[in-house]
Amino acid sequence: MSDAAIGMNQSANNGTSGEPLIAADGIPLKQKLAKTTRRMKVQAFLLTVPLVLFLIVAFVLPIGQMLYRSVHNDTGSKVMPNFAVSIQEWDGQGLPSEEIFEVFVKDMASAKKNREVGKTIGNLATRVNYEIPGARSLFTKSARKAGKVTEGPYKEALFAIDNRWDNPHIWLTLQRVTKDFTAAFYLAATDRKYDEKGNMVRADELYQIYIPILWKTIWLSALITALCFIIAYPVAYLLSTLPLRTSNLLMILVLLPFWTSLLVRTSAWIAMLQTEGIINNVFVYLGFIGNENRIQMIYNMTGTVIAMVHILLPFMILPLYSVMKTIPPTYMRAARSMGASGTYSFVKVYFPQTVPGIAAGTLLVFILAIGYYITPALVGGNDGLLISNLIADHIKKTLNWSLGAALGTILLVVVLIFYWLYNKLVGVDNLKFG
Amino acid sequence: MNTAGNQRAEEAFVRFDKVQKSYDGEILVVKDLNLDIPKGEFLTMLGPSGSGKTTSLMMLAGFEPATHGDIYLGGESINNVPPNKRGIGMVFQNYALFPHMTVAENLAFPLKVRKMGAAEIETKVQRALDMVELGAMGGRRPAQLSGGQQQRVAVARALVFDPSLILMDEPLGALDKQLREQMQYEIKHIHENLGVTVVYVTHDQSEALTMSDRIAVFNDGVIQQLSTPDDLYERPQNSFVAQFIGENNRLHGKVSGVSGDECKVELDGGGEVVAKTVNNIASVGERTTLSLRPERVEIEPEKGQTDNTVTGEIKELIYLGDHIRTRMEVAGNDEFIVKVPNSAGNKPLAEGAQVKVGWKAEDCRALDPMAV
Numbered sequence: 165m166s167d168a169a170i171g172m173n174q175s176a177n178n179g180t181s182g183e184p185l186i187a188a189d190g191i192p193l194k195q196k197l198a199k200t201t202r203r204m205k206v207q208a209f210l211l212t213v214p215l216v217l218f219l220i221v222a223f224v225l226p227i228g229q230m231l232y233r234s235v236h237n238d239t240g241s242k243v244m245p246n247f248a249v250s251i252q253e254w255d256g257q258g259l260p261s262e263e264i265f266e267v268f269v270k271d272m273a274s275a276k277k278n279r280e281v282g283k284t285i286g287n288l289a290t291r292v293n294y295e296i297p298g299a300r301s302l303f304t305k306s307a308r309k310a311g312k313v314t315e316g317p318y319k320e321a322l323f324a325i326d327n328r329w330d331n332p333h334i335w336l337t338l339q340r341v342t343k344d345f346t347a348a349f350y351l352a353a354t355d356r357k358y359d360e361k362g363n364m365v366r367a368d369e370l371y372q373i374y375i376p377i378l379w380k381t382i383w384l385s386a387l388i389t390a391l392c393f394i395i396a397y398p399v400a401y402l403l404s405t406l407p408l409r410t411s412n413l414l415m416i417l418v419l420l421p422f423w424t425s426l427l428v429r430t431s432a433w434i435a436m437l438q439t440e441g442i443i444n445n446v447f448v449y450l451g452f453i454g455n456e457n458r459i460q461m462i463y464n465m466t467g468t469v470i471a472m473v474h475i476l477l478p479f480m481i482l483p484l485y486s487v488m489k490t491i492p493p494t495y496m497r498a499a500r501s502m503g504a505s506g507t508y509s510f511v512k513v514y515f516p517q518t519v520p521g522i523a524a525g526t527l528l529v530f531i532l533a534i535g536y537y538i539t540p541a542l543v544g545g546n547d548g549l550l551i552s553n554l555i556a557d558h559i560k561k562t563l564n565w566s567l568g569a570a571l572g573t574i575l576l577v578v579v580l581i582f583y584w585l586y587n588k589l590v591g592v593d594n595l596k597f598g
Numbered sequence: 599m600n601t602a603g604n605q606r607a608e609e610a611f612v613r614f615d616k617v618q619k620s621y622d623g624e625i626l627v628v629k630d631l632n633l634d635i636p637k638g639e640f641l642t643m644l645g646p647s648g649s650g651k652t653t654s655l656m657m658l659a660g661f662e663p664a665t666h667g668d669i670y671l672g673g674e675s676i677n678n679v680p681p682n683k684r685g686i687g688m689v690f691q692n693y694a695l696f697p698h699m700t701v702a703e704n705l706a707f708p709l710k711v712r713k714m715g716a717a718e719i720e721t722k723v724q725r726a727l728d729m730v731e732l733g734a735m736g737g738r739r740p741a742q743l744s745g746g747q748q749q750r751v752a753v754a755r756a757l758v759f760d761p762s763l764i765l766m767d768e769p770l771g772a773l774d775k776q777l778r779e780q781m782q783y784e785i786k787h788i789h790e791n792l793g794v795t796v797v798y799v800t801h802d803q804s805e806a807l808t809m810s811d812r813i814a815v816f817n818d819g820v821i822q823q824l825s826t827p828d829d830l831y832e833r834p835q836n837s838f839v840a841q842f843i844g845e846n847n848r849l850h851g852k853v854s855g856v857s858g859d860e861c862k863v864e865l866d867g868g869g870e871v872v873a874k875t876v877n878n879i880a881s882v883g884e885r886t887t888l889s890l891r892p893e894r895v896e897i898e899p900e901k902g903q904t905d906n907t908v909t910g911e912i913k914e915l916i917y918l919g920d921h922i923r924t925r926m927e928v929a930g931n932d933e934f935i936v937k938v939p940n941s942a943g944n945k946p947l948a949e950g951a952q953v954k955v956g957w958k959a960e961d962c963r964a965l966d967p968m969a970v
Contacts, residue, residue, distance in 0.1 A: 497661055498694035500681040502708035502759065509682075512707070516698045 227576075234349055234569035240342030243278075243288040244271035248342035251335070256362070260335055265318040272310040288341075294564065295337050295348065295358065302328050333360040349570035374554065374571060381551040382578065384469065385533035391473045392480040392529050393522065400484035400521075405493070415485075422478045430542045433471045437462040437543075463545030471539045476532055480525040487521030523590040531579055551575055610634035610670070611795050612658065612763065617667035619653050627653045629819040631667070635797065637762070640789050642798045642806040645816030646842070652767060654816075655799045659765055660684050671763065682711075687756030687794075689766040693748050695740035701727070701751050702736035708759040726758040729788070746777045753785065757792065766798045770805065782808045803843050807831065815839050831891075835876060837965040840889035847895070847934050848968065849888040856882060860959055863888060867930025871906040873964040885967040892935040894961040897924070897953055898945065904956030910934060912951050922947065928955060 185193040241248035250267045254260040260268075275285045289303035306325050313321040322329045340346065340358065351357055351364060355372040359365045366372070399418070403411045421429055436442050439458040447453045461467055491514065499509035537552040544553065551571065558568035586592070612635040619628040628650040635641050643651035656662040658669055660681030668675045676684055695704050705723040714722070727733050730750035740748055749769060756764050766785075770778045786809045789796050800806055806813045807827040815822045815830065815838070823830060823839045834840035841848070854870065855862040861875045863886055873888050896904060910928035921937045924947060928934040936955060938944065947953070 492692065492694070494690045494692065494694040495696060497659075497681070498688065498690055498696075499707070500661075501659055501684075501686060501688040501765075502755070503682045503685065503711045504707070505682055508711065513696055517696075519698075 230569045230572050233566055234573045235345055235347065237291065237346055237349070237566050238344045239282070239287050239291040240338070241344055242283050243275050243285060244268070244342065247271040247338075251339050251342055254335070254339060256332075256336060256339070259319070259330070259332060262317060262319055265322060266316060269310050269313050269318045269322060272307050273313075276307045276311060292334075292337060292341055294352065294567075295341065296334065299334065299337075302326055302334075336360075336362045349566045350574075352567055353570040353574055374551070377549065377551050377554060378574070378578070381534055384465070384550065385530050388469060388472050388476060388533045389480075389526050389530045391469070392477050393526060395473070396477055396480035396484055396525065397518075397522075400481050400488055403481070403485050404488035404491075418478055418481050421474065426475065426538055427542075429475060430471055430539055433467070433474070433543060434462055437467055437470065462543050463548070465544070465548040467543035467545065468540045468548035468550070471543050472533060472536060475539060476529045479528045479532060483524040483528065484518065484521040487518050487524075491517050519590070523586070527583070527586055530582065534579060534582075535575060611637040611639075611672060612797065613668075613670040614654070614658075615668045615670065617654070617657065617664045617669060619650070619657060619662065620665050626665075627819055628657075631819075631821065633814060633821065633824070635795060637795055638793050640786070640796045640798065640809060640811045642800060642810040642813045643816055644800060644803060644806040644813050644842075646801055649816035650819040651799050651801075651814075651816040655765055655767055655797060658797065659686055659688055685759075685761050685763075687759065687761035687764040689752045689756045689764065689769040691768045691771055693740070693752035693769075693772075695748055695751055695755070697740055699739075700736065701732070701738050701740065701743070704740065704751060705736075705755050705758050708755070712759060722758055726754040729757070730754045730784075745773050746781065749773060749781055750784075753788065757788070757794070761794070763795045763797070766796065768800055769798075770800075770802075778805070779808075785809065807843070815842060817842070833876075834889060834963065834965070837887045837889065837968045840963065840965060841968070845892050845935060847890040847892060847928075847931070849890065849929055849931055849934075850967065851886060851888065853882055853884045853886055853964070861886075861964055863964060865929040867928070869908050869929055871908065871962065872959040873962040874960050875964050886964045887966065887968045889963045889965050890957060890961060892923075892937045895936045895955050895957050897936060897938055897947070897955055899954065899956035905959040906962065907954055907956040909952055910955050912947055912949050912953060915947055915949055926953075926955065 187193050187196040189196075191199075247264070247268045250264050251260065254264060272285065275283070275288070278284055285303060285307040289300045292303065293300040306322065306329070309325045310322075313325075328334065337358070340348065340362070348358070353374050355367045355375045356364050357367050403414055403418070405411075406414065434441070438444070439460060441462075443461065444453075444458045448455050448458065453459065461470070495513050495517070496509050499513040500506070504512065534550075535552050536550060537556060540548050540550045541553050541556070544550070552575070555568050555571045555575070558564045558571065612633075614631045614633040617628060617631040618626055620626050627648075631650075631654060633654075643654060645651045653662060657664050658671075660676070660679065664677060668677055670676065671684065671686075695701075696707070699707070702723050705726055706719050709719045709722055723736065724733065727736055730753060732747060732750055732754070735743065735747065735751075740751065743751065749772075752769065756766075769785075770781050773781060782805055785796075789809075798806075798809065807830075810827055812824060812826055813830055814824045817838050823835045825833075830839060830843050834843060837848075840846050849863075849865055849867075849871075851863040851865040851871075853861050854864045856875065859875050860872055862870055863873050864870050865888075871888070873886075899907065908928055910926040912924060912926050913932060914925040916923040916925075919940065921939050924936040924938055925932070926934045926936060938947065
């Protein structure tokens with residue numbers, strides 16, 4: 165603050181004097197200054213080179229790759245290179261011309277013989293199948309027979325193999341699929357699709373998966389953040405006010421779960437929360453619930469929330485603690501001496517000063533929660549799954565990496581939006597992580 | 599109205615009555631504190647750290663409960679009154695200005711708590727800011743002010759709700775020397791102008807001497823002496839006070855004869871001097887520590903001018919402009935300081951020279967023995 169003020173004063177002074185300041189040897193002062201500090205700047209930069217390289221390799225490149233993959237898919241043009249070019253000439257009215265059919269059949273026949281990974285007819289069939297469910301068999305069946313068609317008319321020959329080809333929808337789809345850049349995966353990721361005429365429409369109610377899960381992820385993360393805050397605030401306050409020795413001991417208790425393997429902790433929650441687990445057993449023993457009415461607390465949303473609150477709690481406590489530690493008790497005393505009650509002093513004097521810690525803690529927990537993967541996968545069951553579990557599914561199981569990338573990008577954008585909102589509300593300068 | 603009660607309240611606006619305080623149940627931080635402070639007085643609690651002065655202040659403010667005894671404010675016991683109901687203004691060591699509020703909001707805080715109207719708050723805040731000459735600073739944050747300005751805001755905030763008692767806990771400790779001296783006068787003048795009662799805590803004896811009506815010298819949880827600044831300096835009642843207030847030469851010895859309020863003391867370093875007895879210390883054979891102010895010692899006194907004359911060796915001379923600070927070895931004490939005024943006609947002194955020093959019996963006080 166004061167530095168800025170000094171800087172402003174100086175520039176104001178320079179402005180009024182009009183001429184740039186000159187150093188003793190006649191070189192303009194700014195140039196001289198830049199020269200003397202250059203060496204230091206170069207040194208400082210060299211020190212950061214390993215980190216910069218690491219970040220580029222481990223962070224910037226993968227994210228760039230993900231962004232690229234979410235809009236780029238060249239299966240179509242790889243499997244049917246000639247057809248991919250000629251179909252683009254079609255105006256989308258009726259059916260494509262006989263020439264295009266000829267190219268298509270020939271491309272299909274040659275693709276059938278291709279065994280190279282990523283260029284088989286199967287790859288294309290999968291790609292088209294994303295857009296027209298059931299189209300896979302049409303491709304594999306037609307490809308087997310396409311080699312026997314040696315002369316025209318190719319259109320009729322193809323219809324003879326399977327009359328499903330006599331449908332503009334499939335050709336419109338092929339026209340889109342053979343383009344290298346596509347918005348199809350973002351459409352899929354936002355529960356939209358192209359209808360038979362090639363317009364974007366919302367998917368049927370039954371097929372809406374990702375948007376509801378995204379909303380659920382956001383509000384579950386908000387809930388987890390709120391719960392963490394409610395639990396962490398008094399704990400952090402206690403830690404910051406207790407004598408050092410006691411607070412250190414308690415701090416270790418806070419950090420202990422932090423140092424324990426995530427899997428071990430999550431498994432411990434399974435042991436605690438399952439229907440035959442400790443908590444249910446205690447409830448039954450105490451007579452709160454009947455033996456037949458054991459509460460389902462795990463493999464659902466409840467389990468996800470409980471386990472994630474526990475795991476993310478230190479991320480809330482630590483920034484709060486570090487901020488509270490810097491607030492001397494004299495502030496509260498001063499407020500009290502001026503006639504304010506304990507509650508009033510807390511609300512007006514103490515709480516506002518902890519806002520940087522609250523901001524940092526909630527931001528940290530929320531962003532961690534929104535992309536959390538292991539815990540919901542282990543204890544979430546079906547309704548406790550989050551968006552990251554679906555992304556993992558697409559990367560590992562269905563192998564639709566482009567859809568996974570599109571979902572990942574949407575998640576990234578959501579996080580950035582929240583960060584921006586946060587900056588608007590709290591101001592990033594006010595964050596204090598410790 | 600009950601005149602007797604009012605009178606008592608006037609006599610002692612603040613009263614500590616047999617107050618004791620312990621934090622851990624093993625050590626008494628404050629031992630049997632009895633102190634009456636009349637209305638309008640500037641009283642300083644002076645002492646080294648750990649002497650119990652701040653604890654006493656915190657008990658008066660209500661932040662620490664007294665383990666035993668009663669504290670009265672205006673004749674009423676305030677033991678069970680929470681700090682926010684005591685109506686005491688307080689200035690803290692690091693000012694405790696709320697960093698998230700502007701200066702004006704800081705000052706408005708105690709008024710808002712009292713549910714005053716916005717217009718009245720504005721007038722009072724402006725008046726308080728003008729009083730500390732910060733009228734234009736109301737919109738700033740405390741962090742944008744200098745240390746001295748923050749200090750003034752803290753004083754203004756403690757005064758803005760017109761409390762009749764102000765507590766100050768080492769409020770000038772964080773300022774540099776020059777600013778500290780300036781603020782001492784400002785606080786003193788505010789006190790004189792407003793007529794509030796001030797209880798001031800400090801470990802800086804010159805600060806205490808400058809500002810106070812009376813000073814309570816604390817050590818070891820006990821008030822060693824409660825008196826006016828000049829009385830403390832001129833007539834310390836024990837060795838601790840003599841040592842703590844001002845500069846002091848100590849000579850250790852044994853009482854060899856008593857006559858009236860004077861006694862003869864045989865010095866450990868050889869020689870015999872006459873001193874004024876204090877607090878019945880001197881019965882023959884008892885050990886004693888003599889206390890002697892450096893400016894009361896004369897170099898090469900004329901015969902008959904002083905009751906005592908001893909020979910010493912000059913060890914070091916420090917030129918300080920208005921006086922020459924002379925460190926000597928006298929009767930085995932090589933930290934014996936004499937302040938020689940820099941006046942015309944004084945003979946020049948040389949390091950290593952043997953000179954006679956002398957002082958009057960009444961300037962030399964025989965106090966309780968201190969560890970050598």
